[in-house]
Amino acid sequence: MACGSSSTLTAKSLQQQSDAVKSAAAEGALLAQQIAHEETTEPFARIHAGELADQAKAAGQSLTVTRAPAALQAEKRKAVAAARATSAALEALHQAPDDQAVAERVERRLKALSQ
Amino acid sequence: MSGPVDLALGILDHQLLDSEGRRCGNVDDLELERVREGDPRVEAILAGPPVWRGRGAIGRLAAALARGRTVRVPWSEVEKVDSGVRLKQPAEAYGLGRGDTRARKLVAWIPGAER
Amino acid sequence: MKKIFEIALGILAAIGGFVDIGDIVFNTAAGALFQYQLLWAVVIGVGAIITYSEMCGRVAVVSQRAAFDAVRERLGFGVGLLALVAGQLVNLLTLAAEIGGIALALQLLAGLPFRVLLVIAVLAMGLVIWAMPFEWIERVFGYIGLALLVFAVGAIKLHPDWGGVASGFVPHADTSDLAVYLFFVVGLLGAATVPYEVYFYSSGAIEERWTPKDLGINKANAIIGYSLGGLLSFALMITAAELFYPREISPETLGSVGLGANVPLGEIGLLLALIGILFAVSGAAIDTAFSGAYNLAQFFGWEWGKYRTAVEAPRFTLAWMVMLILGFLIVVTGVDPIQVTEYSVIFSVVALPATYIPILLVANDRAYMGNYANGGVANVFGIFYLVVILVVAVAAIPLMIISNMGQG
Numbered sequence: 176m177a178c179g180s181s182s183t184l185t186a187k188s189l190q191q192q193s194d195a196v197k198s199a200a201a202e203g204a205l206l207a208q209q210i211a212h213e214e215t216t217e218p219f220a221r222i223h224a225g226e227l228a229d230q231a232k233a234a235g236q237s238l239t240v241t242r243a244p245a246a247l248q249a250e251k252r253k254a255v256a257a258a259r260a261t262s263a264a265l266e267a268l269h270q271a272p273d274d275q276a277v278a279e280r281v282e283r284r285l286k287a288l289s290q
Numbered sequence: 291m292s293g294p295v296d297l298a299l300g301i302l303d304h305q306l307l308d309s310e311g312r313r314c315g316n317v318d319d320l321e322l323e324r325v326r327e328g329d330p331r332v333e334a335i336l337a338g339p340p341v342w343r344g345r346g347a348i349g350r351l352a353a354a355l356a357r358g359r360t361v362r363v364p365w366s367e368v369e370k371v372d373s374g375v376r377l378k379q380p381a382e383a384y385g386l387g388r389g390d391t392r393a394r395k396l397v398a399w400i401p402g403a404e405r
Numbered sequence: 406m407k408k409i410f411e412i413a414l415g416i417l418a419a420i421g422g423f424v425d426i427g428d429i430v431f432n433t434a435a436g437a438l439f440q441y442q443l444l445w446a447v448v449i450g451v452g453a454i455i456t457y458s459e460m461c462g463r464v465a466v467v468s469q470r471a472a473f474d475a476v477r478e479r480l481g482f483g484v485g486l487l488a489l490v491a492g493q494l495v496n497l498l499t500l501a502a503e504i505g506g507i508a509l510a511l512q513l514l515a516g517l518p519f520r521v522l523l524v525i526a527v528l529a530m531g532l533v534i535w536a537m538p539f540e541w542i543e544r545v546f547g548y549i550g551l552a553l554l555v556f557a558v559g560a561i562k563l564h565p566d567w568g569g570v571a572s573g574f575v576p577h578a579d580t581s582d583l584a585v586y587l588f589f590v591v592g593l594l595g596a597a598t599v600p601y602e603v604y605f606y607s608s609g610a611i612e613e614r615w616t617p618k619d620l621g622i623n624k625a626n627a628i629i630g631y632s633l634g635g636l637l638s639f640a641l642m643i644t645a646a647e648l649f650y651p652r653e654i655s656p657e658t659l660g661s662v663g664l665g666a667n668v669p670l671g672e673i674g675l676l677l678a679l680i681g682i683l684f685a686v687s688g689a690a691i692d693t694a695f696s697g698a699y700n701l702a703q704f705f706g707w708e709w710g711k712y713r714t715a716v717e718a719p720r721f722t723l724a725w726m727v728m729l730i731l732g733f734l735i736v737v738t739g740v741d742p743i744q745v746t747e748y749s750v751i752f753s754v755v756a757l758p759a760t761y762i763p764i765l766l767v768a769n770d771r772a773y774m775g776n777y778a779n780g781g782v783a784n785v786f787g788i789f790y791l792v793v794i795l796v797v798a799v800a801a802i803p804l805m806i807i808s809n810m811g812q813g
Binding site for chain 3: 302304314316336342348352373389390404
Binding site: 191194195197201202205206208214216217218219221222223226227230262268276289 | 452512513514515516649652653654655656657660661663664667668669672675676679755812813
């Protein structure tokens, strides 16, 4: 997890947090696919989905608490929204780790968010 | 009867082994005689935390932090020198290995400690 | 015939025992970030641990001196004590990382709360060390650790670009972030050569009462065992290169590693991977706790060894128990075990020369080693790796800072 701790957001740290969110989304999509095909175990799916949700949440948090210069405001808003959507989707997996229907929906969602 | 210095200096920091092959400390220092006369001979082996004071600044620091007594083993008690310095009698006869004696009382409480 | 069997068993134990949490973390991350480009670094690392272990084993058998006996004798009390302190701090960090890894693996298998599993992990390790004979520990954890071979199967099933894989064995860096690349070179070398492996190996030779007759087995174990163990590292890297690199996934947890076996091989693959990780990392934790106890005992001249009863070697016994407790206390604070792993590997690299140099010196000393002293070949490798180890030790901390712990 990138740990930029400066008081204003730079383009670089914005990119890093955004990449972290996309990474969690992409990995979550892989996990969701496994759940959808019933090819994983419930504890593994539950724990790992939770870990990925935390990753996305942390990236979003880090963005939220850092002030962005005017030029980056729009990007930051998009990134925060993506982080929220990603962690929500992953949280859904975490709550229903053996539900194939949920997993299929979440997989589509996360695939889109990872682009 | 003291031993040739070359051999003895070679055994500094080596393992002490008692008559039963038990490890009972290291050669922490050596007591030399007749150094000023230009005919140095080793009188005894010294072991124990207070002896570390003679081993440099770090030795003094270590000696200050550790507990224990100085043990003096006359050179005549050395049976032979191979992988360690082998002594003629059991460790207790010299007062060596007292740390293990103290620790033994604690460990003996645990079931299965004698196996 | 019996000898071949013995060699085979030793090799199996070495393969399963080669991989620990540091290898798992760094090989997976390296594959995800740099695809196949760092396979060559694993080769260098395997060469280093083979060279170092073989020397240590030979020194231990011929001179009946384990690693820290040699350190104290060569460096003296003062400098030797500094080496001891540095070595112990690194051991402790490593142990904390391994204990955390055990709990993470258990969590992915059973889903119980992390802290509860930490307690179970430490108690289980303590019980195993207390009750099981030395050879059994090595065999059980080594053999079941072989379940990690599932990553080799999975890697092949993912149809990697074998041309790309081959080119990974030639050092080259096709990246804009050289600092991160070099950081991973250091990390991969460090993960392959973690000091506890060597301390443990040399003391183990004395524990198992090897004689000069066994030196052939020693060499075979080291060379074949660690080489095959290196294959497991390749498998982890190639898996990550296939699964994570194209999707720009940055693996952050042990779950990601599990996913690497889950995707190509389904539920069976996942379970084998997690069990393999659990036993390999548990074996490593035990070895690390022992190393801490061995080092202290050897430096201060206490009786030591699992071949002694607990009452025969009481301070040694208390030492490994205290190591386990301290390791537990570090991880129970809630610090991320993966991060502890990364720091432990980097600091290991910095501390490595302090034990490597005395061993190299003793291995060359004919007064101790007689005819078994280093020959030309052993010294070519020994000195080559001395240079590698020194360069890497100096570069480790600056690279850690410049590359922001590999985050860029």
